Amino acid sequence: MTTNTTTDNKKEFNREASKLRNWVKVGSDQFPPELDRYHLYANYTCPWVNRVLIVRKLKGLEHVISVSITEPRLDEKEGWPFNPEFDELTTEDSINHAKNIPELYKLSDANYQGRYSVPILWDKKKSVIVNNESSEIIRMLNSEFNAFSNNPQLNLLPSDLESEIDKINELIYENINNGVYKCGFAPTQEGYDIAFDKLFNTLELLEKRLDTNRYLLGDRFTEADVRLFPTLVRFDAAYYNGFKYKTAESAKRALESMTTEKKAIGGKVPELAILEDFKAKAKNGGSRGGFRGDRGGRGGRGGFKSHKKQRN
Numbered sequence: 001m002t003t004n005t006t007t008d009n010k011k012e013f014n015r016e017a018s019k020l021r022n023w024v025k026v027g028s029d030q031f032p033p034e035l036d037r038y039h040l041y042a043n044y045t046c047p048w049v050n051r052v053l054i055v056r057k058l059k060g061l062e063h064v065i066s067v068s069i070t071e072p073r074l075d076e077k078e079g080w081p082f083n084p085e086f087d088e089l090t091t092e093d094s095i096n097h098a099k100n101i102p103e104l105y106k107l108s109d110a111n112y113q114g115r116y117s118v119p120i121l122w123d124k125k126k127s128v129i130v131n132n133e134s135s136e137i138i139r140m141l142n143s144e145f146n147a148f149s150n151n152p153q154l155n156l157l158p159s160d161l162e163s164e165i166d167k168i169n170e171l172i173y174e175n176i177n178n179g180v181y182k183c184g185f186a187p188t189q190e191g192y193d194i195a196f197d198k199l200f201n202t203l204e205l206l207e208k209r210l211d212t213n214r215y216l217l218g219d220r221f222t223e224a225d226v227r228l229f230p231t232l233v234r235f236d237a238a239y240y241n242g243f244k245y246k247t248a249e250s251a252k253r254a255l256e257s258m259t260t261e262k263k264a265i266g267g268k269v270p271e272l273a274i275l276e277d278f279k280a281k282a283k284n285g286g287s288r289g290g291f292r293g294d295r296g297g298r299g300g301r302g303g304f305k306s307h308k309k310q311r312n
């Protein structure tokens with residue numbers, strides 16, 4: 001089993017890049033968008049998967065791209081297992097009848113070397129993995145399946161906002177989405193402290209932005225809002241406890257960030273009631289070992305002091 005994470009310098013946690021990066025694209029010879037050709041391997045535990053499930057739902061693609069849901073617990077030896085008996089959310093692998101996610105990587109390419117991660121976008125026609133990088137899969141779902149989508153008018157990446165979205169995505173990825181793991185898996189106290197400061201400073205910055213903006217980028221709901229949500233939604237359930245942000249101050253901040261999430265998403269776009277439903281599922285995943293999926297079982301390298309500075 002490959003590891004999800006690496007630490008290749010002394011201070012900071014580094015995430016290994018996804019390796020399978022083909023694109024479904026209108027006009028592509030290899031992977032053209034088609035009704036019921038692609039399948040998503042997913043679960044509700046993983047924040048990277050969550051963004052894909054959210055975009056699939058928002059774009060009205062549930063009848064276009066089928067889905068299988070693994071158990072919310074990562075088996076250290078076998079990878080993410082399929083176990084339809086686990087609960088009402090989990091399913092079998094109805095396409096390939098694999099026992100677990102690593103089997104699918106091997107089925108797609110017997111010589112594959114890399115992490116056996118979810119999400120996976122699978123091509124049912126060619127029996128291969130198209131892509132295993134969530135940030136790219138959501139872009140395909142946003143723009144390439146509009147001919148079949150029930151909500152083609154929703155554009156999460158309007159061209160006039162694209163460079164701004166890329167910029168804020170980068171900040172949110174570095175300091176929040178991956179920032180929580182940089183705290184949780186920090187190899188040193190110093191690394192933890194740096195990541196912790198960046199995480200909470202960025203949450204504060206976004207909170208301020210949302211005081212005057214309806215959404216992160218102004219009055220339009222975009223991909224940036226979608227990408228922030230899965231981290232905030234499990235902040236209390238997974239990261240706060242698991243990665244030992246146990247200061248009174250951080251509890252307060254976590255609550256504030258949940259307010260940020262509500263401001264950003266909840267209630268403002270009626271069709272996003274689905275996010276409320278989603279929140280319950282993600283939290284369930286979280287309480288069943290949730291962030292362990294990201295090797296959080298190490299309990300946030302929790303030997304470190306939560307944070308040395310008072311940040312009141």
Ligand SMILES: N[C@@H](CCC(=O)N[C@@H](CS)C(=O)NCC(=O)O)C(=O)O
Binds near residue numbers: 003017046049115132
């Ligand atoms: N960069 C990837 C990260 C995906 C990822 O880290 N998935 C985790 C679950 S949250 C996983 O499957 N880990 C299992 C492993 O690496 O063995 C993406 O955004 O799609």
